[in-house]
Amino acid sequence: MEKMLVFGHKSPDTDTICSALVMADYQKKLGKDVKAVRLGEPNKETKYVLNYFGFEAPELIENIEEGQEVILVDHNEFPQSVDGIEKAKIRMVVDHHRIADFATAEPLYYRAEPVGCTNTILFKMYKEKGFEVEPKIAGLMLSAIISDTLLLKSPTKTAEDEEAVKALAEIAGVNYEEYGLEMLKAGTDLSDYSAEELISLDCKKFELNGKQAKVAQVNTADIPEMMKRKAEYEAAISKDIEENGLDLFVFAITDIINSNSQAVVLGNATNIFEKGFKVTLEDNTAFLPGVVSRKKQIIPVLQENA
Amino acid sequence: MEKMLVFGHKSPDTDTICSALVMADYQKKLGKDVKAVRLGEPNKETKYVLNYFGFEAPELIENIEEGQEVILVDHNEFPQSVDGIEKAKIRMVVDHHRIADFATAEPLYYRAEPVGCTNTILFKMYKEKGFEVEPKIAGLMLSAIISDTLLLKSPTKTAEDEEAVKALAEIAGVNYEEYGLEMLKAGTDLSDYSAEELISLDCKKFELNGKQAKVAQVNTADIPEMMKRKAEYEAAISKDIEENGLDLFVFAITDIINSNSQAVVLGNATNIFEKGFKVTLEDNTAFLPGVVSRKKQIIPVLQENA
Numbered sequence: 001m002e003k004m005l006v007f008g009h010k011s012p013d014t015d016t017i018c019s020a021l022v023m024a025d026y027q028k029k030l031g032k033d034v035k036a037v038r039l040g041e042p043n044k045e046t047k048y049v050l051n052y053f054g055f056e057a058p059e060l061i062e063n064i065e066e067g068q069e070v071i072l073v074d075h076n077e078f079p080q081s082v083d084g085i086e087k088a089k090i091r092m093v094v095d096h097h098r099i100a101d102f103a104t105a106e107p108l109y110y111r112a113e114p115v116g117c118t119n120t121i122l123f124k125m126y127k128e129k130g131f132e133v134e135p136k137i138a139g140l141m142l143s144a145i146i147s148d149t150l151l152l153k154s155p156t157k158t159a160e161d162e163e164a165v166k167a168l169a170e171i172a173g174v175n176y177e178e179y180g181l182e183m184l185k186a187g188t189d190l191s192d193y194s195a196e197e198l199i200s201l202d203c204k205k206f207e208l209n210g211k212q213a214k215v216a217q218v219n220t221a222d223i224p225e226m227m228k229r230k231a232e233y234e235a236a237i238s239k240d241i242e243e244n245g246l247d248l249f250v251f252a253i254t255d256i257i258n259s260n261s262q263a264v265v266l267g268n269a270t271n272i273f274e275k276g277f278k279v280t281l282e283d284n285t286a287f288l289p290g291v292v293s294r295k296k297q298i299i300p301v302l303q304e305n306a
Numbered sequence: 307m308e309k310m311l312v313f314g315h316k317s318p319d320t321d322t323i324c325s326a327l328v329m330a331d332y333q334k335k336l337g338k339d340v341k342a343v344r345l346g347e348p349n350k351e352t353k354y355v356l357n358y359f360g361f362e363a364p365e366l367i368e369n370i371e372e373g374q375e376v377i378l379v380d381h382n383e384f385p386q387s388v389d390g391i392e393k394a395k396i397r398m399v400v401d402h403h404r405i406a407d408f409a410t411a412e413p414l415y416y417r418a419e420p421v422g423c424t425n426t427i428l429f430k431m432y433k434e435k436g437f438e439v440e441p442k443i444a445g446l447m448l449s450a451i452i453s454d455t456l457l458l459k460s461p462t463k464t465a466e467d468e469e470a471v472k473a474l475a476e477i478a479g480v481n482y483e484e485y486g487l488e489m490l491k492a493g494t495d496l497s498d499y500s501a502e503e504l505i506s507l508d509c510k511k512f513e514l515n516g517k518q519a520k521v522a523q524v525n526t527a528d529i530p531e532m533m534k535r536k537a538e539y540e541a542a543i544s545k546d547i548e549e550n551g552l553d554l555f556v557f558a559i560t561d562i563i564n565s566n567s568q569a570v571v572l573g574n575a576t577n578i579f580e581k582g583f584k585v586t587l588e589d590n591t592a593f594l595p596g597v598v599s600r601k602k603q604i605i606p607v608l609q610e611n612a
Contacts, residue, residue: 098413103406105609107420107601110405114413128434295413303411 004034004091005068007061007082008118009075011203012038014046014147014187018140019073019118020058023094026122027071029131034071037061039082043201045147045187045219052183053139053172064088074118076102079205094121097295101207116161117148123164138171146180147187150219150256156293184256188220195232199240199251206299208306211247211269214240215302217294219256226253227262227285234284237266248272250302254292261291269306276301310340310397311374313367313388314424315381317509318344320352320453320493324446325379325424326364329400332428333377335437340377343367345388349507351453351493351525358489359445359478370394380424382408385511400427403601407513422467423454429470444477452486453493456525456562462599490562494526501538505546505557512605514612517553517575520546521608523600525562532559533568533591540590543572554578556608560598567594575612582607 006023008016020036027034036058063083071092078101092109119141149157169176203216237249248267279286291297312329314322326342333340342364369389377398384407398415425447455463475482509522526532543555554573585592597603
């Protein structure tokens with residue numbers, strides 16, 4: 001059996017990868033040997049972050065053995081976790097999402113708070129224990145919060161996220177506004193991704209009142225440029241729907257400069273999307289003014305209307 | 307709509323009632339108006355505690371309205387919670403049990419730790435915020451930890467529980483060993499309870515691999531005296547099994563002085579119990595040496611053998 005493992009969700013984003021690395025560091029300070037791993041390829045934004053602060057990406061794993069001890073960060077829902085999670089021993093969870101499709105046989109540490117980023121909670125945990133945060137660890141935490149809150153512009157941002165960003169930028173020794181914009185822009189260079197990759201880079205699966213749905217999201221500084229490849233997205237989404245028996249696929253292309261999204265939506269349950277957002281899809285797409293947060297502005301709308 | 311409510315599990319024990327009162331106090335210190343309520347009659351031990359430290363029992367509620375904002379303490383599994391919980395807005399949970407049959411639509415505060423008592427976590431939360439703990443609030447916390455850990459003798463007890471007991475006894479101004487024994491003894495005066503009351507005073511419902519099970523527990527200083535009424539327990543348990551379609555009912559009569567239990571076990575799935583504890587029930591009963599904790603020593607054994 002491997003030593004204890006810590007990982008975030010499938011289709012890893014910056015918060016998920018940084019949370020795993022930071023949690024491994026936190027556990028080391030507690031005297032415990034925990035290994036950070038990942039469930040997928042880091043995106044370009046995350047690679048920029050790892051490179052900037054001098055980290056290697058954690059090792060990739062595909063599944064885990066029965067009885068493996070694990071820590072989950074930045075997720076809890078089993079469909080978003082590693083294959084085999086049902087048979088693992090989950091010792092700890094640190095997360096900022098709703099709780100669903102999650103269960104353990106034994107008591108555990110579970111820390112969730114409704115803040116913008118898992119790393120905001122992790123930073124608090126260091127402070128509660130009186131642990132020093134090294135500059136490069138602060139860099140990971142800072143990057144994760146900037147990523148999840150779109151440089152503090154997302155409606156998921158809380159006062160605690162903002163305070164954490166300011167304190168962490170000081171420790172990491174960076175100007176967070178300049179660094180953050182560079183980091184977000186690094187993530188919007190999507191030209192060399194295939195359509196299949198784009199719809200799975202940051203994709204989460206949900207059950208909506210018995211229906212199977214996926215909501216994928218990419219960040220961009222130029223929606224019209226991205227929409228030139230719409231036919232490719234439609235083909236990739238239709239293939240995913242057919243292969244995985246999905247009822248709904250929402251692909252949100254989010255403009256991080258102007259804080260809007262263009263959605264490409266397919267499936268037999270697009271009426272949930274239309275009802276929820278009070279729009280009529282034209283040619284499988286709709287513009288969603290002011291919508292940037294999947295968690296706060298897309299998932300709840302779909303759930304309430306499913 | 308009522309203001310935000312905080313409550314523990316059905317068949318309330320001392321930790322559940324004290325946790326609700328303490329959480330209401332904690333929220334008040336945060337500037338929030340939260341009302342402590344209860345889902346059942348406090349037991350004699352809890353009444354002793356409330357009387358000793360000068361508290362009224364919280365108000366009884368039977369169910370809650372759709373959309374009611376709530377805080378859960380000392381439980382999370384919906385079958386153990388208030389009727390209507392599925393439609394409530396759960397804003398916070400503080401608990402020390404496994405997580406199961408629990409889900410929310412939105413992110414929330416969730417704080418679970420594998421310690422002996424919810425109040426050990428609550429005491430930590432006061433300290434993290436720098437809140438002063440008033441002597442009578444310390445009395446509630448102390449009583450809950452003594453109750454859940456059987457005066458620090460249960461295998462569920464952790465070093466954190468022990469430290470908390472010592473610190474809280476000082477704040478509350480009581481000798482915790484003397485007070486604790488009096489408090490536990492107050493809970494063992496079971497002579498004027500009916501058998502129906504005894505099997506439901508501290509009773510939790512679980513699903514065991516698709517089978518419906520209940521495990522009830524009472525504390526005593528005299529097992530033989532308690533077992534004089536065995537026929538009454540059997541009748542009450544059989545009635546509950548029939549009325550609620552149960553597969554297994556375990557009634558543990560726990561000797562808090564010598565740390566053993568006598569179990570009265572009925573249902574069509576008693577083989578799970580016999581297999582788990584490697585005993586043969588004689589006349590529906592078996593002695594379990596060293597077993598005092600439902601959470602650590604009974605539930606996991608049943609689960610592993612279901």
